[in-house]
Amino acid sequence: MITRSVQTVQTNPDDIIDIRQKIAGSWQEILSQAVTNPQELLDILGLDQALLPGAVVGSQQFQLQVPHTYIARIRKGDPNDPLLRQVLPIGEEMVITPGFSFDPLGEKPKNSHRGILHKYQGRLLLMPTQLCGVNCRFCFRRHFPYEENTLNREEWLSAFDYIRSDTSVTEVILSGGDPLALNDNRLAWVVEELAKIPHLRRLRIHTRFPVVIPQRITKELLNWLTGTRLQPVMVIHCNHPDEVDADVADAMKLLRDHGVQLLNQSALLKGVNDDADVLIELSERLFSCGVMPYYLHLLDKVQGAAHFEVDEQRARQIMSGMSDQCSGYLIPRLARENAGASGKVVIAPLYSLKI
Ligand code: SF4
Structure with a gap:
């Protein structure tokens, strides 16, 4: 039977920052490369083109913006993904609803x-x-x-x-x-x-x-x-x-x-x-x-x-x-x-x- 000695590698927590940035790029780069085009988001996630008109019109009122680090956690091909729902504009956003306001907290x-x-x-x-x-x-x-x-x-x-x-x-x-x-x-x-x-x-x-x-x-x-x-x-x-x-x-x-x-x-x-x-x-x-x-x-x-x-x-x-x-x-x-x-x-x- 072969036994192996296991070495525990102690990683300095601050090194994690460097490693992460080397892999994904700086946060500014990630932000600047965020997806703002509805068509691009649908293509990346393999979503039905029927979602496009709603995404375009919703994005005209409040722009789509989602970075790739977040897109990577969204299930492909699933229009009901809970993360996708938070970021994908849809046509219902244009419906004026009684009881809702443009300044809901009176700020x-x-x-x-x-x-x-x-x-x-x-x-x-x-x-x-x-x-x-x-x-x-x-x-x-x-x-x-x-x-x-x-x-x-x-x-x-x-x-x-x-x-x-x-x-x-x-x-x-x-x-x-x-x-x-x-x-x-x-x-x-x-x-x-x-x-x-x-x-x-x-x-x-x-x-x-x-x-x-x-x-x-x-x-x-x-x-x-x-x-x-x-x-x-x-x-x-x-x-x-x-x-x-x-x-x-x-x-x-x-x-x-x-x-x-x-x-x-x-x-x-x-x-x-x-x-x-x-x-x-x-x-x-x-x-x-x-x-x-x-x-x-x-x-x-x-x-x-x-x-x-x-x-x-x-x-x-x-x-x-x-x-x-x-x-x-x-x-x-x-x-x-x-x-x-x-x-x-x-x-x-x-x-x-x-x-
Ligand atoms: S919920 Fe917060 S992070 Fe999201 S758009 Fe509004 S202010 Fe920005």
Whole structure:
């Protein structure tokens, strides 16, 4: 009998970044090569040409944009793939639906200062860019006037002054667009300026980049994110377990190993994740990468996304199904945000939570 000695190779976690970038390219290259042409997406995925007219007309209102790193996780030839549904424009997006709005959260009145949304007590949103790693068809800001919120240097300084003048603000939330679409030099400067404001404690980043283009977790990003006195919290937006592949898991591990608190929020989407078993698997996979479930949002009622809506009764059934089968800490809080409200509303469970 032949016996082999097994050598354990210790890989420096930071080397994973280099290896990943060598294989897939830099995140900027991946982003610049994202598919924006509906015909190209259908061809890559071997999908029926009957989907083309809807994809073209939907993309005219809100452009298709999906990087190859995400397309690689979509099943070929399956028009009902849950990841595809999140990114492929369809004709129903053009249907005007009663009860849905172009500004579903009533954000315009809270956007009095350029680049800032101040709608919560004690915290505010800084929106540094209109760009995203992917354009999600259910996005509640698909009609948001980002062009009115792109900041030049003077406007950045003015935004910092605004935050400095309100000592009740302890947390700044970088939101979007997707804040990680900015380059690391700019983000490092922003965080440096924020850290000078004494009453700030935390920096929270809402982003879909680690899920869509995990190559975005660069050494430079880890440097500015963890080299500040502000406590870093990252809320990734992950909706389906198929989104969590090995690269995403590696990116999560790197962030965790560098001390970043990781949370997930999902949107509850018909035909994507409106199923207890799917959401349990999502929580399991994320937890195994060090990400805690945080919120499960009912759809924000934005025009163009009505076909994703799951009603509250069905949402409660799903939550109940999750509660029957998994530990309480794996269950996100079911929440909704009402237009003009000062925060999200957690929908009280009608089931007994097993912890
Ligand atoms: S990444 Fe976020 S902000 Fe960007 S399109 Fe998707 S949901 Fe909207």
